[in-house]
Amino acid sequence: MKLGALIKKEFHRFFRDPRLIVTMLLPGIAIFLLYYFVGEAVYAEPEKYEFKVCLVGSSVCTQLIEEAIADGTENTVEWLECDDPEAAKEQVEKGEASALLLFSEGFDTSLDRPSVTIVYDPLSDESAAFHAIASAVLREVGMRYTLAEESVASAEQMGMEVMQSILPFIVVCFIFSACMSVTLESVAGEKERGTLATILVTSVKRSEIALGKVVPLSCVSMLGALSSFLGMAFSMPHLMGVSLGFLGMYGFLSYLMMFLLILGMVPLIVALVSVLSAYARSVKEASAYSAVVMIVIMAVSLLVSFVPMMGAWSAAIPVLNAVVSLQEILSGHMVLWKAFLSVGMNLAYTGALIFLLARMFSSERIMFGK
């Protein structure tokens, strides 16, 4: 009953304040707009493409790619059978062909890890669009073969890859600011104003007060996280310059894991900011502490964005583990156990921080020290 009342109070405080709701929804809208316009600027108006693709080797995958290309669009594909990969690559470079699809021998039947290579030109809208569709389809088919992607020009593609690789970093930044905006006010604000002490005088347990803060604030921050997630999910196809739809890019499991990773990060950050807020004497002081932590997390997340495939040890490091897993999912190399471990570890760290927060609420030096 007491915990319920504490949780209800936080919700009441939040949902009666339109400013706080806007703060929560803004990150997702910002991510969507940012990535949408970057995608639009790079790929301009979607055109009707008539792909001419050099084909070395054969596979039923070509049929799946054909279906994906035709799905809901007027795009068409013409397969140009080639024997000489080097000559075909030259054709792609000159713009005479949209891309080169190179299947190893016996691709559909070989048990000896067959491979497929896509050679394309990211500077050409048409070639980049084909690459996006073909690579998405090939990833969907399965991972029993090696997928290699070869770009004949690199500058622009590098830019796009950078945009894609810093996405987890951007999401973490938005989640952190969403968590900060509600938690600082609710914990440090209440401590500074003396309203938290009024609750401490009652017979409610300190652990209930800690839970009564972290649970509702996480739910509220989750709105921000959900907004960020949707912004990310809907903007990705635009970033890639194709209209594959929501699930077309990565598949349901990848999106589910991305969502779970974000979900695991939110209570952890809320609990962390709550602990800093409880320690601080004022909102100003708590903001300063949180800003330092945010800078550290941002720096680490940004670093991770450029260091692909981190070791399994990264799953043990809070927040960083989620960034690494998000990064792996976005690059099409999801490691499922690692992603689940990251979610679990972050929730375990959250539990430890809630325990610490309850101890802090019991500490007279922290709560009443001048």
Add this chain to the structure above:
Amino acid sequence: MEEIVRAENLTKTFTLSKKQQRIERAEIARRVAVDGLNFSAYRGEIYGLLGPNGAGKTTTLRMLATLIRPDSGDAFLAGHSVVKEAGKVRDVVGFLTSDLKLEGFFTPDYLFDFFGAMHGVDKATLARRKKELFERFGIDKFAEVRVKNLSTGMLQKVSLVISIVHDPEVVIFDEPTNGLDVITAKVVTDFLTELKGMGKSILLSTHIFSLVEKLCDRVGIIIDGKLAYEGMLSEIDDLESRFFGLYRSIKGEEV
């Protein structure tokens, strides 16, 4: 008379920060705020802890309200130890100080229910007490006005009423009229008189002689964390002279 509050050798020491040490020119980093304090308050009376600033009044009341723990000694409220049964003590105590505030965003109606729930008061009792107390103190017309929009007097009334939402046996007020204008101060003193009429036991701290003389049945004079005097108000001719006489004899200095 039934003893409702008993302090036994209550002691509390604080560590001074380096900065504080410099300001106070103190050589020792620790300061004894309350030094083996003993006193008793009885059911149905108003007991006043009188002393200058820094005498240890607030620290004593905070220990009684279980906000801070004594370093040694213990205190018992309605038979419950503040050291061993802090939760039970909080159930029988209503504590009010200017340091404790109400969230301006909420209404008196909401806050009364919220703090009722915090004390585990059932809904039916809560509704009955709310109606009774809000009507008695004229809060009913402002029940749905956000606290931040209330006048100082009304806000004080709301704070007072919320501090007794759970119908506590003992009500503790730390400097109840400090910083209040004359009108709001009267609201508080009237409220304390009403509480006494309701049979509550009240413990208040103050440095204002007239407040003690007007409200209290008994007084304890506290100087340097120690109880210097305890007695019935009716037995004291001139409280002010008594206080300064004690102060001079203990501190050895003129005021």
